[in-house]
Amino acid sequence: MLEARLQQANVLKKTVDAIKDLVQDCNFDCNDSGIALQAMDNSHVALVSMLLKAETFQPYRCDRNIALGVNLVSLTKVLRAAQPDDVLTMKAEDAPDSLNILFESSENDRITEYDLKLMDIDQEHLGIPDTEYAATISMPSAEFKRICTDLMAMSESVTIEATKDGVKFSCTGDIGNGAVTLRNHQVEEKPKENIEIELTEPVSLTFSLKYLVNFCKAQALSDSVRICLSNEVPLLVEYLVSGQSYLRFYLAPKIGDEE
């Protein structure tokens, strides 16, 4: 049986909000170390990987491995009923037909309880290898979102180019072209605005902006975002939820023009 209590319903709300436009149905795989999710979007270009570690919950109990097949649109409907500061508890049996979700208000004694019907979802699981990335960029998540939405107005795709001088997001569209360049930037008083670029070798890859903009919906989860690039490897966009818990997005780069 599964019992997971989350002090802030907001964590799950924001996480589900961030992925529901990429993935419709997916399994929440629960085991004793936490709740994990891995799913590809319909066109198999992007992959979402979420891990909410057991420590994120207080308490957390999962005796057996359970796969909770959830329609995220339905889950969103349920979560919409929760206030951000509600205490959220998820409960499920060992071979569940439904997931029990409980919200307890921190201010009054209001208790809200939902049973969400589950589905059998047949999902492919991909092995994600540990990768040494050629470039790792940490920056404010709001900044990344701004870059993506700004460039989206120009073009369908963006080229991210990391060199020793910095990282350049550039795009070319029908109406012209544009680029944003960022450099290492550290100010001790405002650590939230730091931009760190770690580079082992220069790299340049092109990605669909539609997906990146979609990833940026996770901005609400974390002040900063980590972007990792390597040739011949999907881009990794990572948001840390709390502690070791994370929400990661992978995106296959566009095939370069050979001609």
Added chain:
Amino acid sequence: MGLRITSWNVNGIRNPFSYQPWREKRTFEAMFDILEADIVVMQETKIQRKDLQDDMVLVPGWDVYFSLPRHKKGYAGVAIYTRNSACMPVRAEEGIIGVLCPPNSTTRFRDLPEDQQIGGYPQPGQLAGLVDDATLDSEGRCVLLEFPAFVLIGTYSPANRDESRDDFRLGYLDALDVRIRNLVAMGKQVVLTGDLNVVRGAIDTAGLLERLRKEGMTLNDFFSAPSRRLFNQMLFEGDVIGPKDEHREEPLLWDLGRLFNPDRQGMFTCWDTKKNTRPGNFGSRIDYVLCSNGIKDWFVDSNIQEGLMGSDHCPVFATMADTVTINGKEVHTRDLMNPPGVFKDGDRVREWTTKDLLPMSAKLIPEFNNRRSIKDMFFKKPAAPKKPPTPAQDPSPSPSKEPSSSIPSTDPDATEPIPSQPETHTLAPSPVNPASRGLKRTPSAAASTSKSSKKVKTSLTKEPSSKGQSSLMGFFKPKTTASSSIKPEAEDDSQSPGLNGASDSLPAPKLTPSRTSQVAIEETEDASLPTSPEKVFDPIQNKESWSKLLGKRIVPKCEHGENCISLTTKKAGVNCGRSFFICPRPIGPTGEKETGTQWRCGFFIWSSDWNGPQTS
């Protein structure tokens, strides 16, 4: 097996998916397989470029070329799908005049070097010049594909709507005629297919004689209409009244559908959906597959597929033979439908690659171009960890469980993922608690598509709500029959207290004698006057008047004894906007209302004249 060209005005590219058999899989690949087509020409895709989706562009094994309107959104639009295994065009263009530019280029098709263009563009002076060139090509009405064998023109010719569009329509047909004449003069063969929106002969439209009689026209008048005259001049065996026009002396194209079905009556491809004339087959043949004289003998069959639903038109097709004779030599069709060197004697020599994509291919639109699957970049996990290791699996495996299907879930050697996993997956919950299986929602076979899973959801949520939700009427319907004494004349009076009941309730008693109807007074005296003055308003009467407002109107019955349907006059005139009742059945093959048959009867009543029994 030949090569089949199918043309279908789909009236919205996703429209057919609401109908059988297309709704089963809801993929274009499956649709084209059912159509058994190798080239599918769709008209009226009614889609904007920004709304193009993966499933309509990245159809496995197919390439697609769109021509979408430049300005009007969700209007017209032509798409040609080609099966990669069967044919591959060497050039692709959009627009009949050639004034548009290829993607990512500012050179018009007609200005391209000769070896890169299809050619035959109307030259100055050839067109009547009713409409300017850019406008004619701007509405997404024409895709041209050139194969070594012939030039395929897929088109959606403008409909005969109103006079304001007559110039455009004629201008477009004129351009079609000129372009095809030029192409044939260049020595190219042409296949013209699509919704031409022109009736060829009297046999191609239902109830023509009656219609003409009503309008006081003769057959000659009808076929002398410029569009029909122009069309018949293009056709071999076309009926042209009087001498042919200048430059149009020679016929150009064979009407393949009619060639293979010379005398068939009722061979219609388009019906009026509003009037529901398809069941009675009161329609017209306006979708054609036409070919130039040189390749007429290549075709072995052509027909319409009136049984296939999905649009107000049905698909039409023509099939080419496997091998054709050119100059006494037998040549494989495949050799001629692919660039040189791809097929030799009907066998594939070279595989299709992405380099074969023509600039016009929709797969090269930025959103779809250079797509890489993330699946190719991560290796698959050896064993799927999602399956709960249910302990209950060991005892009593259910009878339906095959030993082979349980292996993948436990076998660590099964490094290759099994593509058809649904079998193994459903096993997990079932042995534990077979009874509970029914409770779970199952996404339909194509679990990866959002559409199908939504289906599951809606069907589940809607049902209980409609069952559990009681109608408001239940609260307002009077339980006694006393109210039946109220005559329709009382309606007006009784409505006002009903409507303002709450606000009127106090001062009303004094006014009662003068304002409410006689019937109301009688009843209220009986029931409630002595007890309390506030109850002057009889609850029964109150309910009755509410039910008049909220109740469903009883519709009149037609001559078949069936409930009539209500329609609204759209025609301009004194009656515009008035609603009326007519027989619900589809109109018969005669196109007229009929008496004593299974088709629509002559019943008619204005809604305002209908004072039938109200709900009681």
